[in-house]
Amino acid sequence: QAPVVSPDGQLVAYTGYDWTRDTYITRKVYLMNIDGSNPRLASGAWDRQPSNLIWKSDGSGLYINSRTEGTGNLYFLPTTGPNAGTVRPITQGQHLLTVSDLSDDGTAVGVRTSFYAPPDVVAFAVGTPTAITQLTAVNDDILTGKVLGTVEEIWYPSTDGLQVQGWYITPPDFDSNRDYPMQLHIHGGPHGMYGVGFNFGWQWQAAQGYVVLYTNPRGSAGYGSAFGNEIMNAYPSKDYDDLMAGVDVLLDKGFVDPQNLFVTGCSGGGVLTAWVVGHTDRFAAASSNCPVIDWVSFVGTTDGATWYQNFQQLPWDDPSEHLRRSPLTYVGNVTTPTMLMTGVNDLRTPMPQTEQFYSALKLLKVPTAMVRFNNEWHGTSRTPSNFLRTQAYLKYWFEKYSRPPTTHTEQPQQP
Template sequence: MLTAALVALALASVPRPFTVDDLLALERAGDAAVSPDGASVAYTVATSSAGGEKLVSALHLVPAAGGAARRLTFGEERVTSPAFSPDGRRIAFLSNRKGGTQAWVLDLQGGEARRVTDLPGGVSELRFTPDGAALVVASDVDPACGADAACNRKADAAAEVRPHLTDRLLFRHWNEWRERVRTHLVRVPLDGGPAVDLTPGDRDAPPVQRGSGDDLAFSPDGKTLYYVAVSDPVEATSTNGDVYAVPLAGGTPRRVTTAPGWDGSPRPSPDGKRLAWLAQPRAGYEADRFHVMVAAADGSGARDLTAGFDRSAADLEWARGGKALRFTAESEGVHAVYEVDLAGKVTELYRGRNLARVSWSRDGARLAALVDGLAAPPEVAVLEPGARGPQPRLLTGFGAKGLTGVALGEVRPLAATGKDGQALHGWMVLPPGHRDGQRHPAVVLVHGGPQGAWNDAWSFRWNPMLYAARGWTVVLPNPRGSTGFGQAYTDAVRGNWGGTPYDDIMRLTDAAVATGAADGDRMCAAGASYGGYMVNWINGQTDRFRCLVAHAGNFDLRMAYYDTEELWFPEWELGRPWEASEAFERWSPSAFVGRWRTPTLISHGEKDFRVTVTQGFAAFTALQRRGVPSRLMVFPDEGHWVLKPRNAKVFHDEVLGWIGRWLESPAPQASAPR
């Protein structure tokens, strides 16, 4: 009896493998926001609803010095975007607790939250005005109605009984039709007065295709709102976003910046005499390097403070009373925080854990953020860059709570050399309990973008720990096109989609095999978006993989140009098909179907307007007619990503099952084409 109890106790102490259910059960921290004085941090926590149909979330508040968190909302709702009032006594947030997403305000001294907007188009961004008397929100409106709620409801009702009609491009975006409505900024008085459309007209201001709440700011005197809008007439082909200024009381907008690329994140200095912003110099290029610019408040005399700094800036804020600016940047697979003074001297203040949803205190001395890693789910933390011990101070412990008794893989950096001598970067995740000298089946995961990167960051979509838990070595390559390794490294994918990036992936895969931890005879590859494209490309270039998984991947680049909505992307990367037919043909996986032999799982969302589902249908048809073992998985209610927890469960189970089937069986042989 005692022996059995001891055995049971010993077994209970042995860490168990990480599972899909573990991933989906984790509480998800989100939307960290620090109070103006830096003393408190608001954040959201999301969990799966009972049926897995959606994520539900609640708002929490925690002292920045650490301590017990206080839950502020309790409904079956989705809460996002917390924002403190200027005096720190109230929090505004977005909630769908009564249908469409609207803005709510909660007094931190007590009482219930009250809804302060009732806009038919919902609300997607919000900011308190400097006097705390109103909110400026982003809402979808009929341009003929502006902020008139009754007019918008009538227009919405009329649109329900007609087909989609449009006479302009960007008539749909991501997973929604937008042929009729525009996103405008609306000032909503908290005393119940009439709402005012601050950006009227037949264009999106702010843009739906790029930008966020970071692109809204107020002058210190509270009289002016700075925002971003696309200046070119055809939004689907342009990345020319400029900073505009409009009187907060309403009036005629004034264009502040005039550069050909994207200008965003406007930041008036504390004294209101200067304006800083982030700028991409090149027109049409969404992944160009963001430079830190500073000028007079009217935009005149602009200077580039980071001209010689080869990293892309984000999360901009003034610091040291207006003597410097602070920002974050990806750098070689991790995140860093920098300060640049007005003479252009850049100083690194912090390098380490991945930072997301960054929020600065009013003086720029403290930031709140989500911090995570490949082996660490997101936690809410504060960081005081440059202070003693400048490491994030965790305020939550969701990972420790949700992963107790769970074994995670070991993360190691991976290096290789490109055919041109370029140093290449990646990561390996080794199975739990790995010992040097052990060789495991391997899975190569290709990131999307292509201008993206495998950073030391957690993922709820493509989580390498799930693959490592199956006893597989996971290879995470950062080929040319990846971000965080200098702009030339990022630029190198242009016009070269299946060339150097493919070769880089193969070289990093070879490097993983050379370590002895990856079995070169038992490998599969998987990826999504550009990663899905690359998987389709791999099928026509090499037989080294036993199986492939392509989610939301392009198959025929010529048709993909005509299918997608953000046309500036293919036009920058490859050109226009009628002018650059050779490039579209050269890098299109469809041109190499005659070589396809590798068993492939094709996955897609039916509501995906970025890479349309017909691309997935076409790839599956090619596989079937070639006689290649293949499977098609289509989610009718998903777009470019698989977001609903119940769908994510199916997705992960199918992908892991498919890979396991081929890694654990003899090498497959394709049958003859049918």
């Protein structure tokens, strides 16, 4: 994939991987001669995802964008000399930086975002990468005078001792002595990665008085191949444990109301949301968006036929794994009011998946609603007005099913 010719025209760099049945695949960087001969691995044991390869002007190596543990930075891969094959960082920091081009004199341009700053165009010299200059201020007029919620990072242990990374946002007027309702947001993919970039929707929800939790459970990108393949032929499974452990961490901090926990996610996050409500009643309400509900009917109707390979057996040979991993199998356990939101043009998680869960919940008399988004494919937020609707529907649904807050009774002091 993504071949780029060296400045002297003698080599081609590209990304790829050997055939594997792994569901999470970290591509490698390879070199070959311009005539296609002598293909060889160039990135050694480096276990992160490379993108947008750019040759250094003297041909001595490649600049690479990559993301790890929620951050995104620029890296350099020497292809000659004693350090050939050893990837090293050029930039560092708690941001998501994507370099799109690099001039012969070493000036890089790209886009950067961080917890409190939406994406803007930046430039810097690769020789002095700490001096990054912001060239645009696209959202300053919107954010001026606004108080944003504070973002905090957490790491915590889960099942099998696996360490999981996450973050939470507190409301702008946060008081640690109060109890706040909490929203758990679950990413899709399932090999996606939440990170340190600005998120308007989460900041808006925090401004409505919610603590917003988002984590990278096992299977997420950015933590290496072994972590990504923790959910191979086992999704959903222990990733659910990772999510619940994250909720427990916030509850232990003492400022989250255990009676008012809410959960939502789209695509893979919609799958896990539907899985969550089939396995616990701890959440006051949920919104499962663009989900997969029944793997048997999904694998033959989605736009990616490779989903057949995400199971050990084909469904007509042995459907037991498909059924075991389907949220529909556990719908009889659901008591949580659950909304569903999906784009009418969705080819990835087609609308009948949403309709199956909605119909089952209605049959079981579990409070539910189905929102069908016009002018949307996979997801509900490509159209700006639909993005705003998505946030407003979440707020409405969660407020509708909020429980009376937990009351704390002070014990009389002993004489």
